Amino acid sequence: MADVEQETIPPEKRPANESPVPETAARTPGIYHRERVLIACAVLLVALFAFTAFIARQYHRMLHRIGDQWYANGEAAMKAGQTLTAVTDYRNALVYKPDDEGFQFHLALALAGAGKEDEARSYLTTLLTESPGSGPVNLALARVAANSKDSSDAIRYYHSAIYGVWNNDPLRQRWEVRRELSEYLLDRNDLRDAEPDLIALAQEAPPNDLGSQRIAGDLLLRANFWSRALAAYRAVLAANHRDPDALAGAGRAAFELAMYSDAADYFRRLPPRNRAAPPIADDFTLSQEAATMNALRLGLRASEAARRAVRALAVAESRISGCAKQRGEELPVRPNVATPPTSLQKLYSTGIQNRRLWSEVNLAHHPDQVVAAMTFAVQAESVGTAECGPPQTLADRALSLIASSAARPPSE
């Protein structure tokens, strides 16, 4: 049967109420005929308009209901960690509410979570076109770019998110984005780019928010910004002096800053279980040892400084002797040997020569000699490390720490 049968049906087969055109056209419209038809059309139009409005409203309600239902399913799936199911649910939701930016955004997040970065980026880019300053969209794009190893885009979107529009608690949201950016940069070992954001992060951390201060301290610690990290931890400890994370962080920062007695103090305040944990335990003992050996610490009484210096000298002398024995060098040097003395032999001789001068009693009476004694001890440890490798005993390691901190420039 031909599809265009309707056009060729003979007039006698047409329905009675359907007049063929030539016949219609031949008839002259009666007076007021067109007016009557137009009025009828207008009435029909109004009725149809009302009817269409009614069903369109029902239709939109249905779409919204189904869309919301699928969206809720998607949310539940996301919470359950089923990102692929969530993607399907969000897609279904978008069929019914295609212009819902929230749905699009969540679909993009689900797609990103399911590893479909390209699709996620596509949705997010569309959303960004609609609202270029949106903080959440920029953040999502930054995460997608970061997962795609596109660091320049990631940093650009992170910064756009930091300065973007956030509806709820914008200060907090921006701080969180900066924290994420800092972590991203630190993961990439990009300390140079991370520095300004870390500084801003510490400065913008709400003073009464200990968690933020602690996080800032942790990140500063990861970036080796010891003094800023210590300051951040101190701010936390000022509010809660028993905060274990802050104590550990502060101890670590103080340790790196060669503030061994402070470090030991922070570690000591830790609960025993935390203090016994592997990295902290070692740092604690070492900082304690270094603290008890460091005669140069300001504020020490002369007798205490003398006692610490004598201990350091003993450790240094032992290190020289041990190292010389390891290397097969003879101590003390025999006077008739033609070969020039080694570094160890020279140091040993210096120690012997100054033994009386650097006695505990003498040092207590002449505090100016404490510096010379400690310099000798540090030098001995440095030579020992150079000649015989890293120190093995706790005392040697402590003295080595003092030596390296003495050699370090005052800045971080």
Place this chain on the structure above:
Amino acid sequence: MSETAYLASTRAGNLPATSSSLRQRMRSQSQTWIQRILGEREDQLFLILAVLVGVFSGLAVVCFRVAIAWVRFLLLGSSLNPGFPRVILAPAVTGIGIALLVIYAFPRSRGSGVNQTKAAVYVSNGYIPFDTVVGKFVVCALAIGSGQSLGPEDPSLQMGAGIASKIGRYLRLSQAKIRLIAPVGAAAGLAAAFNAPISSVLFVIEEVIGTWSAGVLGAIVLAAVSSVITMRWFLGAESLFRIPAVPAPRPVEFLAYAVLGIAGGITSLIFTKWIAHARPKIQALPRWTHYLLPAIAGLIVGVIGIWFPQVLGAGYSVIDQALHGEFTWRLLMVLAGMKLLATGVSFLSGTPGGMFAPTLFIGAMLGGGVGAIEHHFFPSITTSVGMFALVGMGTLFGGFLRVPITSVFMVIEVSGSYSAALPVMVSSLIAYFIARRFQETALFDMLTRQDGLILPSIEERREQEAFLVEDAMRSDGAFVARPADSLADLARKAGESADPLVLLRVQMGEWRLLDTEDLLRLSKDAAPRTADEVKSKGPLPLLFRDESIEEAMRWLGDWPVVPVVNRADLGQLEGVITFPAVLKAVRKAKSEAAEEK
């Protein structure tokens, strides 16, 4: 005297002898208020009607879309991926109902709707029975909603045309206007369905009417705009698809779009050839099979839908996903192939429904697939896969439906993005030329010819060479006389010519034809005489060499010769045109064309 009796006497011309003012007042009273507002001409009423038709069509399309959505929700559920038994049962079982409805209740609702509307314009003077509208609405809503791989645009076009035809008949418009109002309604229906007024106007002009007629263009535009406004009132103003932001492609990337154009042309060719080959065979099957064909088609589509539910229905949401680059190139290519198969099966089964949406779907998948493959081999291509999908829609639209101009505007309108305009131009023209080269007849023309109707092919008409005055004019055989010229000289010159035509140039832009017999008679007088004393006919109409031959034929019935003058100087004769010369030129052109073939 009652009003009726008075008006009757007025029409009969039996006005009593009254003063002129009274006659004027009576004439005024005899006009209806419509006539008083719009004047006597039907043209103004036609424009008002265009708006009315647009609003009615817009309302019908809104209801149609809602009906499709409800049917889909009821039969297939709200998920994009319907469950197993449902995905097969819904289209198959509904197919039986569709077959019964089409055979017993709405036999005129078959087909897509485009060629039926065109046939209505050219065969039955714009007459479209209203039950076609009802049938199209009901059957297409069931078909598309149940998952048959067809679209709602072409049926909307026919519904709009049917509504317009009905209103025109109710208003007892003239035959010419009723013939014109069907395309007006068609544009309104399509515009509302696509939410794209410009491309709908272009499509109706490009495919249904085939000519840029100022008389109907205004009405078509008005109808399209009013229908889109009505549709947006209820369904929102958003574009059909949400396109990600796309940068303008680099010049070298147009090569990638050229490749897409070739792929689109080949795909269009495969699709058209398949339908052209299979349709007559399926129509020739025994009548009882027609009860089962839509159900079988539904079954096949359902089976495809188990693995590829994306092919079910019109597939707008899937196109949207492709535009967002959500599919891999393998899936995109498979979906393009599966949709082509499902659409062909649905269409060939006689299930009413449109080809626009499936064409867009196949184009989007093909474009996305080609784009993804090109990305794989040439990672430097910056354009996204979504952009390729968008361009692919226009490419297949241009190649398969053979409407290259509409395809460009359609892509711009449905996406709301201008970035794709140039790429679509490149790829759709390539696809169009490939399809045109290897399949002479366009899809809709081919369908009507298979149905035994020879409708004017817009494509062929568009490519016909214009026959101009300059093709038929003679540059010799006429000479020009001035009013002061001597008759003796003129008679001598006329005597030398076998077929003398003497044109008298009276003044700038006024030409007359001298009576040769009178000229010869007066020239024999002894007294010197001049040309202005000879009897002449005129003033003659004037033609220019670039005017159509139809314009010349208008005058050659009244005048044996018409001067062809220069546009910049109406006194400069470039030639003359006569009826025998036109006939000779036409015969020559036909024989040349036959030789070329």
